[in-house]
Amino acid sequence: xxxxxxxxxxxxxxxxxxxxxxxxxxxxxxxxxxxxxxxxxxxxxxxxxxxxxxxxxxxxxxxxxxxxxxxxxxxxxxxxxxxxxxxxxxxxxxxxxxxxxxxxxxxxxxxxxxxxxxxxxxxxxxxxxxxxxxxxxxxxxxxxxxxxxxxxxxxxxxxxxxxxxxxxxxxxxxxxxxxxxxxxxxxxxxxxxxxxxxxxxxxxxxxxxxxxxxxxxxxxxxxxxxxxxxxxxxxxxxxxxxxxx
Amino acid sequence: xxxxxxxxxxxxxxxxxxxxxxxxxxxxxxxxxxxxxxxxxxxxxxxxxxxxxxxxxxxxxxxxxxxxxxxxxxxxxxxxxxxxxxxxxxxxxxxxxxxxxxxxxxxxxxxxxxxxxxxxxxxxxxxxxxxxxxxxxxxxxxxxxxxxxxxxxxxxxxxxxxxxxxxxxxxxxxxxxxxxxxxxxxxxxxxxxxxxxxxxxxxxxxxxxxxxxxxxxxxxxxxxxxxxxxxxxxxxxxxxxxxxxxxxxxxxxxxxxxxxxxxxxxxxxxxxxxxxxxxxxxxxxxxxxxxxxxxxxxxxxxxxxxxxxxxxxxxxxxx
Amino acid sequence: xxxxxxxxxxxxxxxxxxxxxxxxxxxxxxxxxxxxxxxxxxxxxxxxxxxxxxxxxxxxxxxxxxxxxxxxxxxxxxxxxxxxxxxxxxxxxxxxxxxxxxxxxxxxxxxxxxxxxxxxxxxxxxxxxxxxxxxxxxxxxxxxxxxxxxxxxxxxxxxxxxxxxxxxxxxxxxxxxxxxxxxxxxxxxxxxxxxxxxxxxxxxxxxxxxxxxxxxxxxxxxxxxxxxxxxxxxxxxxxxxxxxxxxxxxxxxxxxxxxxxxxxxxxxxxxxxxxxxxxxxxxxxxxxxx
Numbered sequence: 001x002x003x004x005x006x007x008x009x010x011x012x013x014x015x016x017x018x019x020x021x022x023x024x025x026x027x028x029x030x031x032x033x034x035x036x037x038x039x040x041x042x043x044x045x046x047x048x049x050x051x052x053x054x055x056x057x058x059x060x061x062x063x064x065x066x067x068x069x070x071x072x073x074x075x076x077x078x079x080x081x082x083x084x085x086x087x088x089x090x091x092x093x094x095x096x097x098x099x100x101x102x103x104x105x106x107x108x109x110x111x112x113x114x115x116x117x118x119x120x121x122x123x124x125x126x127x128x129x130x131x132x133x134x135x136x137x138x139x140x141x142x143x144x145x146x147x148x149x150x151x152x153x154x155x156x157x158x159x160x161x162x163x164x165x166x167x168x169x170x171x172x173x174x175x176x177x178x179x180x181x182x183x184x185x186x187x188x189x190x191x192x193x194x195x196x197x198x199x200x201x202x203x204x205x206x207x208x209x210x211x212x213x214x215x216x217x218x219x220x221x222x223x224x225x226x227x228x229x230x231x232x233x234x235x236x237x238x239x240x241x242x243x244x245x
Numbered sequence: 246x247x248x249x250x251x252x253x254x255x256x257x258x259x260x261x262x263x264x265x266x267x268x269x270x271x272x273x274x275x276x277x278x279x280x281x282x283x284x285x286x287x288x289x290x291x292x293x294x295x296x297x298x299x300x301x302x303x304x305x306x307x308x309x310x311x312x313x314x315x316x317x318x319x320x321x322x323x324x325x326x327x328x329x330x331x332x333x334x335x336x337x338x339x340x341x342x343x344x345x346x347x348x349x350x351x352x353x354x355x356x357x358x359x360x361x362x363x364x365x366x367x368x369x370x371x372x373x374x375x376x377x378x379x380x381x382x383x384x385x386x387x388x389x390x391x392x393x394x395x396x397x398x399x400x401x402x403x404x405x406x407x408x409x410x411x412x413x414x415x416x417x418x419x420x421x422x423x424x425x426x427x428x429x430x431x432x433x434x435x436x437x438x439x440x441x442x443x444x445x446x447x448x449x450x451x452x453x454x455x456x457x458x459x460x461x462x463x464x465x466x467x468x469x470x471x472x473x474x475x476x477x478x479x480x481x482x483x484x485x486x487x488x489x490x491x492x493x494x495x496x497x498x499x500x501x502x503x504x505x506x507x508x509x510x511x512x513x514x515x516x517x518x519x520x521x522x523x524x525x526x527x528x529x530x531x532x533x534x535x536x537x538x539x540x541x542x543x544x545x546x547x548x549x550x551x552x553x554x555x556x557x558x559x560x561x562x563x564x
Numbered sequence: 565x566x567x568x569x570x571x572x573x574x575x576x577x578x579x580x581x582x583x584x585x586x587x588x589x590x591x592x593x594x595x596x597x598x599x600x601x602x603x604x605x606x607x608x609x610x611x612x613x614x615x616x617x618x619x620x621x622x623x624x625x626x627x628x629x630x631x632x633x634x635x636x637x638x639x640x641x642x643x644x645x646x647x648x649x650x651x652x653x654x655x656x657x658x659x660x661x662x663x664x665x666x667x668x669x670x671x672x673x674x675x676x677x678x679x680x681x682x683x684x685x686x687x688x689x690x691x692x693x694x695x696x697x698x699x700x701x702x703x704x705x706x707x708x709x710x711x712x713x714x715x716x717x718x719x720x721x722x723x724x725x726x727x728x729x730x731x732x733x734x735x736x737x738x739x740x741x742x743x744x745x746x747x748x749x750x751x752x753x754x755x756x757x758x759x760x761x762x763x764x765x766x767x768x769x770x771x772x773x774x775x776x777x778x779x780x781x782x783x784x785x786x787x788x789x790x791x792x793x794x795x796x797x798x799x800x801x802x803x804x805x806x807x808x809x810x811x812x813x814x815x816x817x818x819x820x821x822x823x824x825x826x827x828x829x830x831x832x833x834x835x836x837x838x839x840x841x842x843x844x845x846x847x848x849x850x851x852x853x854x
Contacts, residue, residue: 053434075433085434093427104424107417108436114417158435300661304668347841354597354660355841358796361599362789366830373827476785480672487665517683521676527669531662532648 006031006193007052007162012061012071014051021047023217024061029162034184034194036208036225040238043214045197046088049164052195053085054078066161080110082161086151086168088197094140101139101150102126105157125153129183145176149183156187163187165196169203181206201229213237253411261404268393276392280464282505283399287457288478289485289497290406294413295450297491298426299443301353305344305360306482308367309337309451311473313458315371318384318468326390330459337455341448349447350440364476371470383469390463398460403498406453410494422446477520481508484527490537499538567701569822570815575707577814578714579769583787584794584806584813585721586765592738592801593758595656596646596663602788603674604634604763608770609779610678613689623691624709627771631764638763642756645670650752671784678781688778706775713772718807721765725803734758738801793833797840799850809848 007029014022022044029035037045050056052063054075063071070078084105092101102122106113113121126132129149134142142150148168155163169180181203188194188207198204204211204225211228213221215237221228228234268276288306296302313333320329344363348356375382413419425432425439432439458473465472481504489500511522534541587601608630612623646663653659692706725731736744737754745751769787773779794813798805816836817829824832840848 055430055434074438075430076436076438079434079436087430091428091431093424093431095427096423100420103420104431104435107420110436112417112436114420154435300657302661302664343838347838351841351845353657354664355796355845357597357664358792359837359841361792362785362830362834365786365789366834369827369830373825373831376827377825480668483665483668518676518680520672520679524669524672524674524676527672528645528666531666531669535652535662 002031004031005029006066008062008064009048009052010062010064012048012051012058012063014047014056014058020217022051022058022214025212025214025217025219026061027212027219027222029193029195030210031193032188032191033209034188034196034207036204036211037195037197037214038199038204038211038228039214039220042216043237044217045214046166048214049085049166049195049197052078052162053083053164076108079158082110083164084155084158084160084162085164086148086155086166088166088170090144090147090151092139092142092147092150092154094138096139097136098126098131098139098142098150099123099135102153102157105154109158111159122157125157126150128156128186129153145172145180148172148180152183152187156192161193163192163194165194165198167197167199169196169198169200177203204229249415254408257404257407257411261400264400265397268396273392276396278505278509280392280396280399280461281509282501283396283403284457284461285481285485285505285508286498286501287399287403287406288454289482289489289501290403290410290494291450291453291457292482293486293489293491293497294406294410294494295443295446296486297493297496298422299353299446300426301349301356301443301447302483303360303447304357304479304483305363306454307364307474307476307478308360309340309454310458310461310478311364311367311470311475312336312340313455313460314462314465314468314473315458315470316455317388317459317462318386318473321386321388321462326388330456333455333459334452337451337453338448341451342444345444345447349443364474364479368470368474371474375470383467385467386462386465388463392464395460395463399457402453402456402460407494407498414494418442418445480523480527484523484530486537487527488530488534488537490534490539492536493539496537496539503538565822567699569818571698571701571703572707572822573815573818574811575703575711575814576818577811578711578718579773579810580790580794580814581807581810582714582718582765582772583769584791584798584810585718585803586762586769587791588795588798588801588803588806589721589725589734589758589765590762591795592803593734594642594646594755595660595741596642596649596755596759597660597667598759598762599664599667599788600671600674600784601667601762601766601791602784602786603671603678604638604766604784605770605773605787606779606781606784607674607678608634608767609774609777610682610687610781612771612774613687616691617689623771623775624713627768630771631768634767635760635764638766639756639760641670641763642759646759647752671788675781675784682781684781686778686780689774691775693776704776710772710775713768717765717768721761722804722807730757735801790833793837797837797847799847802847802849805847805849 005028010026012022012025025048037048039045047056051058051071054070054073054077057072061071062069065081065083068081070081070083093104099119099122102125103118106118106121123132123135126135129152131146131149131153134146139150152168169177172180177200184194184207208225211223211225212219213228213234220237221231221234267279271279288310292303292306316333316336317329320332344359348359372382421437421442425437425442429439462468485500485504486497488504489498490496511519515522583605590598611630612626615621615626616623645666649662649666650659653662692709693704695702696705696708698708725735733749734754734757736749737751741751790813794809795806798809813833816832820829820832
């Protein structure tokens with residue numbers, strides 16, 4: 001992990017009618033690091049992800065990727081500028097095979113490939129997540145964990161500068177969680193920068209270099225997992241007010 | 246993506262070559278029916294090429310068809326035939342561009358509602374134009390085109406459509422359309438602009454329908470807006486595509502072959518109850534054949550395949 | 565001429581407003597597109613025509629029977645024709661599509677039946693076409709009454725939606741079907757009621773319109789198209805918006821007919837529709853996109 005900043009979020013705000021989902025949030029992302037975006041439910045984390053990926057436009061503030069402004073652009077532009085994501089509720093093309101789903105990440109990105117070359121590279125990415133044997137299976141027939149792996153392979157196929165993982169480790173049992181953590185770790189070792197929205201604290205501890213904590217739309221803490229998770233402000237946000245003896 | 250066999254192309258070319266000989270063996274009534282069927286096949290297949298993958302239901306096929314016919318009616322005396330077809334295609338594309346730019350970036354329901362009244366609007370507009378600007382409603386088409394020539398042109402158009410559709414389905418653009426039809430949000434997040442893809446496809450589909458309208462124009466010696474923009478055609482096209490199955494390129498073709506005979510029978514036996522019977526047939530199709538005949542057949546085949554797989558797994562278990 | 569156009573536009577717009585409101589209630593609550601909506605209107609017109617010309621019963625009295633009957637028939641259509649689709653739909657979009665196709669077929673069934681029974685001829689009858697002077701303009705009484713009735717029913721429907729328990733339940737389902745279920749509202753029941761109300765309003769519109777308009781069995785499509793456009797331009801599910809937009813449409817149509825050309829009314833409507841789709845597709849009063 002270098003000290004070079006790859007993404008800068010500055011004063012981003014987004015409201016929906018009367019509800020301010022994200023309020024004046026700023027943070028920086030270092031190249032090659034994993035940043036954990038955490039906070040209680042409804043704190044605005046997924047909205048923040050949507051603002052980065054281009055699914056939403058901020059009302060104010062900017063998001064900068066490697067010197068280029070990505071906030072306010074449409075999602076397909078942001079994707080081609082180097083941001084890929086997984087979705088909180090898995091979104092695969094059910095009627096396509098596993099391999100075809102990965103090719104979605106290869107065929108329309110900044111360096112598109114098609115045909116035999118796309119198939120070859122697709123299998124490579126399937127290998128990274130352990131799905132090579134299932135390449136010709138219809139996506140609708142996959143187990144939940146395999147669906148998640150496929151989403152990840154598809155996102156990696158875009159060869160993004162920044163990978164957004166939206167609660168990717170949710171719903172996994174202990175074994176699957178261990179595997180999942182090791183997969184993400186190996187992706188980071190390949191040099192990809194990652195932002196993960198997560199609730200699984202053990203993963204946050206073992207994977208994240210930095211954490212940003214959000215509550216009710218605002219950033220309430222920033223720092224290493226150890227620092228942030230013992231911060232009384234953060235504890236209060238998650239658990240409510242401490243009982244005064 | 247992996248299956249790139251040449252079978253579909255060979256099949257289409259062979260079938261076209263064989264069918265080209267048809268005019269020599271059937272009588273003039275048979276030829277007339279064949280032309281009507283081919284026309285339905287072309288329009289339904291072109292319709293299905295756009296509406297199948299995108300699930301944007303167009304209820305305005307007749308707008309493009311009629312525009313093509315009207316192009317011939319208006320310019321037929323001044324311009325050579327091939328140029329007429331080209332202009333008809335261009336007119337179809339232009340209308341599709343306007344409609345598409347307004348509605349294709351929105352959800353499908355806007356597109357449907359827009360196309361629902363479009364034929365009525367165009368008919369009114371064309372009538373007004375003829376009444377006030379050219380001061381004669383209705384035109385005569387006297388062109389030296391034989392029934393055989395109409396048949397062959399439609400046959401070639403259908404062949405090109407089927408071949409083109411297969412090429413498209415196997416291409417990267419066809420893949421893009423499958424992604425867009427499957428999940429637009431995914432499409433956007435992986436570099437696709439769904440609106441442009443939909444627009445291109447819609448324009449292509451509309452151009453073909455307009456050309457079909459132009460080819461068919463010489464069959465009517467007299468055309469006026471009410472004839473050219475009769476909404477019944479739009480409805481028939483939807484029934485055919487639905488019956489055959491919208492999700493495969495040959496589905497609408499199948500539907501056209503089946504329904505053409507039915508339309509002919511109903512139209513001659515029960516002319517007054519035509520709309521009513523058509524509506525009933527349509528409702529039955531929506532309930533019983535949501536994916537068309539092709540969909541039912543594929544379902545049955547899948548069940549057989551799974552049955553065999555289960556059976557062989559059972560055998561393996563026991564041995 | 566200006567006043568004439570304005571008043572004609574208002575009386576026409578009154579019916580459009582009413583009819584659009586019925587459709588927006590149907591579509592907003594049930595989330596199912598009903599392309600056969602206008603057929604209910606024309607069917608009611610024909611029923612009234614038959615009853616009036618054969619038995620001499622006043623159309624306004626007939627409305628007392630026709631409207632509840634239409635409510636029941638609409639409800640039955642929803643309950644037996646549309647709910648099976650809801651059961652098998654895999655997504656909201658698929659359901660919208662299926663219901664659209666089904667009601668498209670229903671449109672042809674109803675229109676076809678009317679064509680079979682009455683033929684394609686222009687039909688009209690004369691009732692209360694007594695001239696009445698309003699603001700220095702001569703209108704026929706039937707148009708004025710039609711407008712008054714539309715206003716009264718419109719206001720009544722508005723209060724039904726805003727002030728009663730049933731109305732609030734309907735609005736809740738229109739805004740958030742899942743949330744509504746969580747607070748104990750049966751969405752199927754609500755959709756059925758909404759469908760019934762929509763059909764009843766369409767039938768009322770048909771009854772009123774039949775007193776002064778010359779109609780044919782094929783005119784249902786025209787009413788459906790206009791109702792749909794008004795609903796979209798106002799914003800789906802926004803009943804008061806539909807009223808306002810419907811009135812506006814009536815006025816625009818009357819002015820185009822008076823000052824431009826009667827043959828251009830639909831074209832102008834479509835031009836306005838096109839502009840709305842480009843500038844503000846969720847509708848003038850609609851909620852901003854998520």
